[in-house]
Amino acid sequence: MASGWARDGAIQDQIDASVNDAVQFARSNLISGASAELCDECDEKIPQARRLALPGVRYCVACQAAIEGNDTSAKSFNRRGSKDSQLR
Numbered sequence: 001m002a003s004g005w006a007r008d009g010a011i012q013d014q015i016d017a018s019v020n021d022a023v024q025f026a027r028s029n030l031i032s033g034a035s036a037e038l039c040d041e042c043d044e045k046i047p048q049a050r051r052l053a054l055p056g057v058r059y060c061v062a063c064q065a066a067i068e069g070n071d072t073s074a075k076s077f078n079r080r081g082s083k084d085s086q087l088r
Contacts, residue, residue, distance in 0.1 A: 031056035039063050 035051035038044065041063040051057055059067065 031058070041067075 031054060033056040035046065035055060035057045037046060037051070039046055039060040040058045042060060044060050044062075046057060046060050050061065057064075
């Protein structure tokens with residue numbers, strides 16, 4: 001595939017870098033440690049099944065859903081830098 005002045009394999013390198021960034025982001029957000037018995041947000045009891053399934057859990061299902069609904073920290077990266085994508 002012709003890609004202008006880019007060297008051979010540059011497109012695959014961009015794809016690999018994007019995937020590696022996403023994996024690193026996901027790993028940095030993994031929960032670890034002991035699970036809380038009470039939700040840090042609303043002080044409701046966290047069910048035993050949830051605590052066993054997700055080690056290190058800090059929130060009940062309702063509070064976790066609310067937190068994840070407002071999460072905007074995961075953004076895609078524009079590695080090409082094309083003018084069209086910068087104007088959006």
